[in-house]
Amino acid sequence: MMRAVACAPSSRTFCRALRTASRNVHSLSAPASHRNLLSKIWAPGSPKLHNPTNAMDHLLKFGFLYQTASGVFHMLPMGLRVQQKLEALMDKYMSRLGACKVGLSSISSQTLWAKSGRLxxxxxxxxxxxxxxxxxxxxxxTHEEEITSLLSNFSPKADRLPLRLYQISRKYRDEKRPRQRLLRAREFLMKDLYTFDSSKSLALATYAEVREIYARIFDELKLPYLVAEADSGNIGGSLSHEYHLPTPGGEGEDFVITCNKCGYTANEEVVARNDIPSGYASVEVDSPSQNVIDGAVDCWYGITKDKSTLVYVWFTSNLKPKREVNTHAIKDVFPDLDSSIEDPKAAFMAFNTQNRAEKSPKLLNIVDGTFPSHLLEKLESTFETFDWEDAIYEPVKPKVLSTISRHPVTQRPLNVLRIQDGDSCARCTDGKVKVQKAIEVGHTFHLGTRYSKPFSAMVTLPESSQADMKDFDLHAKQKGGRGTNVYLQMGCHGIGVSRIIGAVACILRNDEGLNWPRIIAPFELAVIPSNMDLIKGAERIYDILTSSQASGQAPIDAIISDQSSHLLGRKIKDVMAYGIPVFVIVGNRYTVEGICEVECPRLKVKEIVSVAELSGCVRSILDRL
Amino acid sequence: MMRAVACAPSSRTFCRALRTASRNVHSLSAPASHRNLLSKIWAPGSPKLHNPTNAMDHLLKFGFLYQTASGVFHMLPMGLRVQQKLEALMDKYMSRLGACKVGLSSISSQTLWAKSGRLxxxxxxxxxxxxxxxxxxxxxxTHEEEITSLLSNFSPKADRLPLRLYQISRKYRDEKRPRQRLLRAREFLMKDLYTFDSSKSLALATYAEVREIYARIFDELKLPYLVAEADSGNIGGSLSHEYHLPTPGGEGEDFVITCNKCGYTANEEVVARNDIPSGYASVEVDSPSQNVIDGAVDCWYGITKDKSTLVYVWFTSNLKPKREVNTHAIKDVFPDLDSSIEDPKAAFMAFNTQNRAEKSPKLLNIVDGTFPSHLLEKLESTFETFDWEDAIYEPVKPKVLSTISRHPVTQRPLNVLRIQDGDSCARCTDGKVKVQKAIEVGHTFHLGTRYSKPFSAMVTLPESSQADMKDFDLHAKQKGGRGTNVYLQMGCHGIGVSRIIGAVACILRNDEGLNWPRIIAPFELAVIPSNMDLIKGAERIYDILTSSQASGQAPIDAIISDQSSHLLGRKIKDVMAYGIPVFVIVGNRYTVEGICEVECPRLKVKEIVSVAELSGCVRSILDRL
Known part of the structure; x- marks a missing residue:
């Protein structure tokens, strides 16, 4: 056989002959089993991770993925199955939204990004x-530039709107600090949907439709999620919502606030921007000391992006529980802040000793509303005379800027501390808020004409259009007599596919391993023969459960635990480690009495079931996962 | 509704309420039709391409893809459907091969590539x-480095072999001359399979299995294809085959030679390397002139990569038909040749006038076997004395190297001309060859230990192994007493997914548009109502054809031509432009007599069929496409 391959003539005719021969005599290996077999799935574990303490390490330990560089991953077969289930889920709901799938190039041009100003x-x-x-x-x-540029080349006709295009593809971000594996990766998979309408009101109706569809997508995970008012960031636009999965274990980077009365839900970032007095819960301010440095006052340091200004943020230390500053809130009154520098004082001194001539060094005091007001004058005079902290800034002789203690717009006292459980609601002021650590897994933006204007992406309204022209963004140069040209009203709507994998792993994993919701489990169910003599029985059970004809229902995505060298205990352990949510043990009682054992650790189900009842029993369990 | 979206509280509870409400009152738009509708597919044509003269422009004209930069493309909805069909085809056959699907990162490290020497x-x-x-x-x-590095981290157990891993992902190549759209792109989709075995013989058995599976994949396209012996190039390894789709229109870059007797099939590249006398067909050498410059002798020029040497290739001009040189054959005897320089003489003069000191300029004569032997001495003396071509090389004073007129290994006269139809077969010498222009769409390589050695990717044989040790590549340092460590024997096997789309478009398109084989058609069939009054009838026909229950067979992937503004002729034209291979026209006779018209332009079928017979008729046509 081998010599034949190496040297034989290889025309099509010959190939056909060889093929026919091999089909008849089975000289080449028989096709792989049509059944899913655990022995055939390559899930190489990381032996160093004996007792992973977080979900991401679980994903590595059980061979779902492999990290090749900081924030860069290979998806291994088990992980890829989870990913593909998520992709199918996206496809299903994007199709319901009437969205067409595209595959935009990963390579884009800097010229295009310069045009939008995002370079x-x-x-x-x-x-x-x-x-x-x-x-x-x-x-x-992300692909706003590419898709808007595409749309400007192929102006859709008015009757083709609303136009909705989406893709599921790898995205790239050279994160400063890639961390928590899939949660902040540098190469990651995202579903991004772009929507195009002719008028503002239609674009907002599209936005509502997308919210509706997103809710259905997240419902399918059967996990709690939060829809929060959010910041539009660099993407642009005015209306934006984040989709969060709260993490009981505290993983993730976002704090989402929900009110128990009015239902207000928002990222901590925007709560601060709303600048509504928080009414801290149970504030007990002791009689403050006369000495601002030693007193019952806390201080946080920051530095500006250009490193020219050191920022002091002052607040009372007598709040119970203790508070941290909310850097988003500080940025709201002082946008130049760079909150990521670890030792701002050292950075300030180092930079300004070297770069004296460039930009004069400055000090800025920002004072929270909780800072005792009678100490304010004292604080300022102390700074002016530098008679504090052993005059450490003497070498750079910084100028002291005017203190910021009120919001520039509302003139209210500042509120730059983190909100905590039990604080009053920023919106209704009646309710109490709950703060949850959460992982952002989706984000929707109403973009308006943020991109369609720079890229001149337009649609021509039919002449007969009787609509209220205020609802449109007209293009300055109108073609003569052939309808009105208006800028497309856009939306963009992302779901982090890799992130959902990481987030769900965080939320549902336990000491035994991962634990997937049915909709994204690599396999929905494992059939475990208690020993290899029962493999035929396991195959029969597998065939019953994966057949759609017998039940008239969709086939179950099952796998057989057929590792011949493993004892039953080890096989169960493996299945639980992979997070396959349900398993059926085919033991000796199957042969004798026609019964098996069904287990679902997450629902604490352990039942003895006859073969006749098995399909119904298993499906009713799966429906709850 | 809009105000509610912009300002309403957005807790989960609220979302649920909103959702329930909207479901009940249909305040949000109803879910999109479950039927595929042509009016909903976004296929923006390129208006500039009125009469595309090649297949690639057809793909642009009919909105299958869009070129954003040289060799970089967006796949638009129609093109993406073709791509997804191809991906499903790959998945089906890779699964039969027992291969697990992975998703390796697109970002790799230069360090890793330095380790294999491919940087x-x-x-x-x-x-x-x-x-x-x-x-x-x-x-x-391509991912040999990444996957071998991965395997070296997770040495598979001997009983887990053969291990087969594949992916379908975007690949990147900064081509010098991206051209012919999808055929030579810089970002493209490839299916790459990597195989791992413990011994050489098992690796060759795997290679044979992959060939078998590849033949089945290409059979599904129902197009002629060629399996050619090929050059391993930079990838490495010793055994390699290319899969080609011949193009009657002459698109593509490869010339594939097949013998009508022995079936020998090979790329022109390797035929030359095999250095077997070709026995040119019907060679008629006239009595050559005494003057080598003006005589019946042809000359081709080349230059070395370092531009220090100008290469003359001499051959008789009296061959009928005329011959071109085969640059692969020249490289076989003189590997430094760079055949891509357009004007080698000018390049030689320019470079060597500027860089005299660096490397001394040289002239080289390579003489084909057809060059009249009695002129050889004359040729050489002419060169030595520079008394030709007005001594144009005088300024750079090149040294004349020894003439190459025989193969360095075989000492046979050289054969550096292109093979043509009717030449004798290089292998059996009895047969006559046919030369076909073709597009390479697949490539298989037996790599051996080309990568497993530098990356130390090994498997430990069980102690009980009784195999012939010559069949293994042993690792130098053996662990004591616990079996034998051997290097993995690898194979890699690619299929160019984007390329197949381009190649098939080339082969099957005609003046009416594209023309897809059933297996990769964006839709298998279109249902065309002859006017919008018949849309309900078209829906009924669609439902019959797409139902699997009625026929007990797989549903047909159909679409309804529902563009209300188009007349029947325009709708048929569109369907043919998109290359949907079969269409059913639902006209007035459907209402009156229950009959429709079935058309398949490729098979020249045009039949009147009753609704009862429709499914059978359509399926029998599709089975032939």
Whole structure:
């Protein structure tokens, strides 16, 4: 056989002959079993991770994925199955929304990004490179520029709107600090949907439809989720919502606030921007000391992005429980703050000793509403005379800026501390809020004409259109007599596919391993023969459960635990580690009495079931997962 | 509704309420039709391409894809459907091979590529870049390095072999001359399979199995294909086959030679390397002139990569039909040749006038076997004395190297001309060959230990193993007493998914538009109501054909031509332009007599069929496409 392959003539005719021969005599290996077998899935574990303490390490330990570099991963077969289930879920609901699937190139041009103004905004998070001819390219973190440019080339007709296009593809972001594996990766999978309407009101109706569909998608995970008012960030636009999965274990980077009365739900970031007095719960301010440095006053330091200004944030230390500052709130009154520098004082001194001539060094006091007001004058005079902290700033002789103690717009006292459980609601003021650590897994934006204007993406309204023209963004240059040209009203709507995998792993994993909701489990169910003599029985059970004809229902996505060298206990352990939510043990009682054992650790189900009842029993369990 | 979205509280409870409400009152738009409708597919044509003269422009004209930069494409909805069908085809056959699907990162590290030695070999075709920390990265054109590195981390157990892993993902290659759209793109989709065995014989058995599966994949396209012996190139290894789709229109870059007697099939590249006398067909050499410059002798020029040497290739001009040189054959005897320079003489003069000191300029004569032997001495003396071509090389004073007129290994006269139809077979010498222009769409390589050695990817044989040790590549350092460590024997096997789309478009398109084989058609069938009064009838026909219950067979992937503004002729034209291979026209006779018209332009079928017979008729047509 081998010599034949190496040297034989290989025309099509010959190939056909060889093929026919091999089919008849089975000289080549028989096709792989049509049944899913656990022995055939390559799930290489990381032996170093004996007792992973977080969900991400679980994903590594059980061979779902492999990290090749900081924030860069290979999806291994088990992980890829989870990913593909999520992709199918997205496809299903995007299709319901009437969205067409596209595959936009990962390589984009810096010129295009300069046109939208995001080349500098995205800044160092963009992976930039040049091709052999010196063309400046980048790896797209998102595709607003590409799709709007595409739409400006192919102006849709008015009767083709609303137009909805989506893709599920790899995105790239050169994160400053990639961390928590899939939660903040540099190469990741995202579903991004772009919507196009002719008028503002229709675009907002589309936005509502997408929210509706998103809710259905997240419902399918059968996990609690939060829809929070959010910040639009660099993407642009005015209306934006985040979808969060709260993590009981505290993983994730976001704090989402919900009110028990009015239902207000928002990211901590926007609560601060709303600048509504928080009414801290149970504030007990002791009689403050006369000495601002030693007194019952806390201080937090920050530095500006250009490192020219050191920022002091002052607040009372007598709040119970203790508070941290909310850097989003500080940025709201002082946007130049860079909250990511670990030792701002050292950075300030180092930079300003070296760069004296460039920009004069400055000190700024920001004072929270809880800071004792009678100490304010004292604080300022102390700064003016530098008679504090052993005059450590003497070498750089910084100028002291005017203290910020009121919001520039509302003139209310500042509120720059983190909200905590039990604080009053920022919106209704009646309710008490709950703060949950959460992982953002989706984000919707109403973009308006943020991109369609720079890229001149338009639609021509029919002449007969009787609509209220205030509802449109007219293009300045109108063609003569052939309808009105208006800018497309856009929306963009992302779901982090890789992130959902990481977030769900965080939320549902336990000491035994991972634990997937049915809709994204790599397999819904495992059939475990208690020993290899029962493999035929296991195959029969598998065939019953995976047949759609017998039940008239969708087949169950099952797998057989057929590892011949493993004892029953080890097989159960493996199935639980992989997070396959339900398993059926085919033991000796199957042969004798026609019964098996059904287990679902998450629902604490352990039942003895006859073969006749098995399909119904298993399906009713799966419906709850 | 809009105000509610913009300002309403958005807790989960609220969302649920909103959702329930909308479901009941249909305040949000109803879910999109479950039927595929042509009016809902976004297929924006390129208006500039009125009369595309090649298949690639057809793909652009009919909105299958869009080119954003040289060799970089967006897949639009119609094109993506073709791509997804191909992906499903790959998945089906990879599963039969027992291969597990993975998703390796597109970002790889230059360090890894340096380890295999391919960082310099791949050279300027690699897209290289640095991240914010200065780590040197690249966009993978293929994944041998990553997968072998992965395997070296997770040495498979001997009983887990053969291990077969594949992916379908975007690959990157900074082509010098991206051209013919999808055929030579810089970002493209590839299916790559990697196989791992413990011994050489098992690896060759795997290779044979992959060939078998590949033949079945290409059979599904129902197009002629060629399996050619091929060159392993930079990838490495010793055994390699290419899969080609011949193009009657002459698209593509490869010439594939097949013998009518022995079935020998090979790329022109390797035929030359085999260095077997070709026995040119009907060679008629006239009495050659005494003057080598003016005589019946042809000359081709080339230059070396370092531009130091100008190469003359001499052959008789009296062959009928006329011959071109086979640059692969020239490279076989003189590997330094760079055949891509357009004007080698000018390049030689320019470079060597500027860089005299660097490397001394040289002239080389390579003489084909057809060159009249009595002129050889004359040729050489003419060169030595520079008394030809007005001594144009005088300024650079090149040294004349020894003439190459025999193969360095076989000492036979050289054969550096292109093979043509009717030449004798290079292998059996009895048969006559046929030369076909073709597009390479697949490539298989037996790699042996090309990558497993540098990356130390091994498997431990069980102690009981009684195999012939010559069949293994032993690792130098053996662990004591616990079985034998041997290097994994690898194979890699690619199929160009984007390329197949381009190649099939080339082969089957005609003046009416594209023309897809059933297996990759964006839709298998279109139902066309002859006017909008018949839309209900069209829906009924669609439902019959797409139902699996009625026929007990797989549902047909159909679409309704529902564009209300188009007349019947325009609808048929569109369907043919998109290359939907079969269509059913639902006209007035459907209402009156219950009959429709079935058309398949490719098979020249045009039949009147009753509704009862429709499903059977359509399926029998589809089975032939």
């Amino acid at each position: 500098s905004l995205g800044g160092s998070e963009l992976f930039k490179f040049q091709d052999r001819r010196g063309h400046r390219l980048l790896l797209s973190p | 310099s070999l791949g050279g300027s075709e690699l897209f290289k870049f640095q991240d914010r920390r200065g780590h040197r990265l690249l966009l993978s054109p």
